[in-house]
Amino acid sequence: MKHQDSQSEKIRVRVDPVLQDLIPDYLENRLKDLLVYRQALEKGDFDSIAVLGHSMKGSGGGYGFNDLTSIGRAIEKAANNRDKESVRKSIIDLTDFLNKVEIIYD
Secondary structure (H helix, E strand, C coil): CCCHHHCCCEEEEEECCHHCCCCCHHHHHHHHHHHHHHHHHHCCCCCHCCCCHHHHHHHHHHHHHHHHHHHHHHHHHHHCCHHHHHHHHHHHHHHHHHHHHHHHHC
């Protein structure tokens, strides 16, 4: 049985071509958010994490990224519950998504 490397599995997302100019900056900003999430988590700043998660929850679907909406919802909920481990898991999920996402303009 051949072991498949999970890193090679892409997450394909179909996006409206009208958004093509906006998507690279949007995804770049989500990468920058990772650093903010990690720094806020180190400080125990759950309020900032919740605000950022709420923002991603709201914007993800508008750009066609339902996974980002779900991750944002999970981050916001975990931060509101002051659940450090769940926030950490969601940050890993976000990192994984951003590393694997492949945009298809359709």
